[in-house]
Structures are given as structure tokens and as C-alpha cells.
Amino acid sequence: MRLNDIEIEFEHIWREVQHQRWHALERFYFSFACYREGWLGKNGQPCWQSARENAPLSEALRDTLSCHPKASSDAEVGDNIHSYVNRQSTKSAVLEPLIPYTALTGFIKQRVKQETVTRNDLQQILNANLRFMTITRAEKQRLVELGLENRMPSLWYQNPSQHAPLCRLHCAGIYPAPDA
16 A cells, blocks of 8 residues: 555654654654645645645735735635735745644643554644644744744643644734635
8 A cells, every 4th residue: 555645744743753752743744734735836745835825814914915005906815815825925924833843742742641642643633733824924023022932822731622723823913814
């Protein structure tokens, strides 16, 4: 049986978890998410540009793009916001994981130490928590200023399964665009 790309990336993550090589997990997260979401370049490989253009947008970024002087009408942006993002410069946009990689690794590590984590459990953890949003550079700076660039808010650490992956962004006033 030949594995497809997403299965290969998951297999990398699974083996790192089995051998508790926590430091090595982060290198596989982005590729796994790209294969899962279809954020691939012309060569079929994970692509930052494709991810940034096709991930859900923050309200602020959507508003920025909607007000862009090159937009001839709201209809041009409206329902087709991602194709509009494709045509615009994304220099002011940053792809941000909802849960920083270090926090996600810590969550997986905690689950492994508390109980036996199966392949299916790990798949569910990744599908629920390994998500991205395209935000503005100003929003990214707010995360840095609040000390949330590489960690989640303290209430998330008390019971991560009870708190939404978006809580870090919400603490910084970052919300997904309604159609995201």
C-alpha cells in the first residue's frame, strides 16, 4: 500500500510522538496542514503563499482588502474574497496558527503522559487544533505586545480541551471574518 502525502506527514508526526521527540514535531505541522487543506504550490508541495491566500481571514484583513483602492466594487470582493486576496499583495498579511506550535506540542505531550494516545486520537487533536488564520501585521504585533506570540492565554493551559483554539486571538481582539 502506498501512502499519500498527508498520510506520510501524519506518519512523521505519529512516529515523533511515539518516540517522544517533542522538539521535532513542529517541522511537520505546516506540511501536514497544507496537505490536509490543499494549500499546495504548482509542484504539489506545501506552499506558504497558497496557505496565506486561502486560510480564513481576520475581520481586519478582510476589511482592509474590501477597502482596497483597486477594488472596483464590493461585488468584486464579496463572496470571492480569497480569489481577491490572490490578486492583491499579501505583504500586509501574516499566516498565524490559532494555537502556537509550542503550545500544541505541549498539549499533545500532556495528553500522551496522561493517557494512551492512539493514531485516531492524535488525528483528532491535529484536526481540531492545527488551524491557521491570515491576519494583518498590526494584529501580529498585538500578539507580540501581549506576550501571546508563542503561547496561549493562561486560562487555556488550565484546561485546554475546554477552551477554543481562537482564545489567544480573541485576547488580542482578532476575530475571523464572518465568512471565514
